[in-house]
Amino acid sequence: NAGVTQTPKFQVLKTGQSMTLQCAQDMNHNSMYWYRQDPGMGLRLIYYSASEGTTDKGEVPNGYNVSRLNKREFSLRLESAAPSQTSVYFCASRTRELATDTQYFGPGTRLTVL
Amino acid sequence: SQQGEEDPQALSIQEGENATMNCSYKTSINNLQWYRQNSGRGLVHLILIRSNEREKHSGRLRVTLDTSKKSSSLLITASRAADTASYFCATVPTDKLIFGTGTRLQVFP
Numbered sequence: 001n002a003g004v005t006q007t008p009k010f011q012v013l014k015t016g017q018s019m020t021l022q023c024a025q026d027m028n029h030n031s032m033y034w035y036r037q038d039p040g041m042g043l044r045l046i047y048y049s050a051s052e053g054t055t056d057k058g059e060v061p062n063g064y065n066v067s068r069l070n071k072r073e074f075s076l077r078l079e080s081a082a083p084s085q086t087s088v089y090f091c092a093s094r095t096r097e098l099a100t101d102t103q104y105f106g107p108g109t110r111l112t113v114l
Numbered sequence: 115s116q117q118g119e120e121d122p123q124a125l126s127i128q129e130g131e132n133a134t135m136n137c138s139y140k141t142s143i144n145n146l147q148w149y150r151q152n153s154g155r156g157l158v159h160l161i162l163i164r165s166n167e168r169e170k171h172s173g174r175l176r177v178t179l180d181t182s183k184k185s186s187s188l189l190i191t192a193s194r195a196a197d198t199a200s201y202f203c204a205t206v207p208t209d210k211l212i213f214g215t216g217t218r219l220q221v222f223p
Contacts, residue, residue, distance in 0.1 A: 043213040050209050090156055105156030
């Protein structure tokens with residue numbers, strides 16, 4: 001199993017450009033999440049999808065959109081990138097079977113907006 | 115705002131010593147989890163403690179939870195240089211995890 005994969009690993013954008021961050025999981029999890037992590041900070045939730053076909057806003061959704069394409073894939077789109085969106089973006093999927101409640105994280109996408 | 119606040123923000127110890135990190139949170143929870151992040155990488159789940167549990171062990175990890183004080187602690191015993199990382203608590207009030215700001219642990223050989 002690959003777990004949670006994210007593409008790209010690195011990206012540099014100019015202000016105003018758009019891009020989509022891709023995330024996929026092969027663990028058959030229902031829930032998926034997008035976070036951003038700024039230097040020296042914890043993770044802040046951008047959007048999440050509790051199950052296929054549903055999405056909800058997290059703590060910092062402004063400037064982002066998401067698509068839960070199918071059970072495996074959950075993408076994050078920046079329509080018009082701003083320097084304040086320079087960050088490391090993590091995707092995660094979550095299992096809550098039996099006694100387990102665990103999030104599995106991807107390796108992250110390091111985004112710089114100039 | 116973030117639900118969990120870790121204390122201390124940074125901790126430096128020698129190999130073999132114990133490391134204790136604390137987490138305080140604001141609202142009621144279903145469970146509380148601890149994660150570890152090596153520099154530049156994704157977070158890795160360490161241990162979960164449910165709201166009706168007071169203490170849990172996993173290898174060299176010991177977690178306590180005091181719901182009356184809305185606080186938790188993570189103890190790493192006999193630390194190793196490989197334990198150097200950032201540690202985050204995550205509270206689970208409903209269907210999403212809310213992460214704290216983390217404790218950066220440095221273990222010197």
